[in-house]
Amino acid sequence: MRLQEYGVGIFKAALTKSALKKVLKKKYVTVNDVVATSATFIHGGELISLSIPKHVSPSKTLILPLKVLFEDDYLSVIHKPAGILVSGNRFKTIANALPQNLNRSTLPDVTKPQPVHRLDYATTGLLLIGKTSSSIRALNQLFETKTITKTYYAVTIGDMDNEGILTSDIDGKSSVTIYKVLHSIASDRFGQLNLVKLEPKTGRRHQLRKHLASLGNPILGDKDYGIPHLILNGKGLYLHAYALSFEHPFTNKTMALKDEFPKRFLKLFPETIKALIA
Incomplete structure (x- = not known):
């Protein structure tokens, strides 16, 4: 019997016929220590081995x-x-x-x-x-x-309420974001810039950017949802995923991680951010 027929199901790492063909093609299977192919015949008494390398280097490495x-x-x-x-x-x-x-x-x-x-x-x-x-x-x-807590910070444009809850349908699904303005500064070009804490309760595509834009307070540097004559070019989007909190699903430890603020945030709101991370 051909190995490609006999070998189906004998290895946990290649249970199906298509999976067996793949490992044969990659030369991971040997019969009596000789590399096997789909044309190899099995007569009985042979030692059939499957050896998958721990790491197969791609032809191009990033x-x-x-x-x-x-x-x-x-x-x-x-x-x-x-x-x-x-x-x-x-x-x-x-x-x-x-x-x-x-x-x-x-x-x-x-x-x-x-x-x-x-x-x-x-x-x-x-x-x-x-x-x-x-x-x-x-x-x-x-x-x-929704048992992972995410905290973002953004810099937004224009006068806005100190805090609020934003809700809307995004791609046919409900979305909820809680926001709080921590500090505002005057700006000759933008009128006012705000450091805003954001807690998304759902995870829709572009949710934070869409919610803030819907208020008339788009995120600084947002080329997709920003106000056309106030688009900031070349400085990036002022949106930062600052903190994650969740229970480790295997060790059950509480995981609370934070990422330092980008320098561009610190340049605008140095004292407020220093107080946040103190």
Whole structure:
């Protein structure tokens, strides 16, 4: 019998016929210590082995150093810089840079590190990463049950109420954001700039940017939802994912992580931010 027929189901790592064909094509299977192919015949008594390398280097490696703020065998939290996609079809993404920046998990269900939520291209701050299949599922569940607390800070344009709750439908789903203005300064160009604390209770696409724009107080540097004649070019989006708080799904420890403010925030609101992080 051909190995590609006989071998279906004998390895946990290649249970299906298509999975077996893949490992045969990659030369991970040997019969009596000889690399096997789909054409190899099995007569009986042979030693069939499957050996998957711990790490298979891609033909092209992305060199992008990332700041790692927390890491264990299950998950990691990193700083996402501005101007890079979290994931997608481009080569330069956070997802593609993770294997070179994180330690490989020693757990049995180790998988390629994967972001479990998104930050916009121009947004900076904390990004949560799963390192095993079970961890990715558990972290996704925390987001679905809204048991992860996220805190953002933004700089907005114009006069606005000191605090409030923003609600709307985004892409047919309800969205809720709580905001509080911490400090405001006068600006010749923008009239007024505000340092705003944001606590999203839902995670819709562009939620914070859309909610603030709907108030008439868009985020400074927002080219998509900003006021056309007040678009700030070349300085980036003033939106920062500052804090994450959740219960570790495997150690049950309370995780409370913070990421330092970008320098551009400090230039505008030095005393207020120093008081926040003191």
